[in-house]
Amino acid sequence: MLLEQSNEADKVTIRTFTELHKIYRQDNFDPQLFSIHAYRTCIRQCADSFARRSLLSAKGLPWEEQLVKVLWYGLKLPLSQISIILQKSVPALKAQLRAVREQMTDQADIRTSANLSII
Numbered sequence: 537m538l539l540e541q542s543n544e545a546d547k548v549t550i551r552t553f554t555e556l557h558k559i560y561r562q563d564n565f566d567p568q569l570f571s572i573h574a575y576r577t578c579i580r581q582c583a584d585s586f587a588r589r590s591l592l593s594a595k596g597l598p599w600e601e602q603l604v605k606v607l608w609y610g611l612k613l614p615l616s617q618i619s620i621i622l623q624k625s626v627p628a629l630k631a632q633l634r635a636v637r638e639q640m641t642d643q644a645d646i647r648t649s650a651n652l653s654i655i
Contacts, residue, residue, distance in 0.1 A: 537610045538586075538603070547585075556570075556573065572620060579621070597636065600632065601632055604629060604633060608629075608633055615629055
């Protein structure tokens with residue numbers, strides 16, 4: 537969701553699964569924490585990709601807001617789980633989501649006014 541379908545997304549997926557496989561093979565593997573490791577590994581790999589390729593400019597949202605948007609709106613995770621994954625407080629996440637909603641509303645308003653000007 538963060539990288540959409542692309543060759544870069546395929547590469548990030550491979551790197552993520554490779555790293556997760558290493559965690560899985562460790563003697564101290566904890567299945568209870570594995571999903572948290574999976575989210576954090578995927579997020580880190582995507583962040584590295586964004587930093588390398590400067591995909592931020594095309595999306596309009598800063599990385600942190602994109603991440604919260606995908607976890608909340610895309611994956612529909614509860615705030616308590618997002619809080620654990622991102623190691624942020626729920627009030628901080630609510631503030632980020634408010635900013636994301638405002639920006640999404642602004643973008644929708646711009647598209648609507650652009651469509652009206654065409655008519």
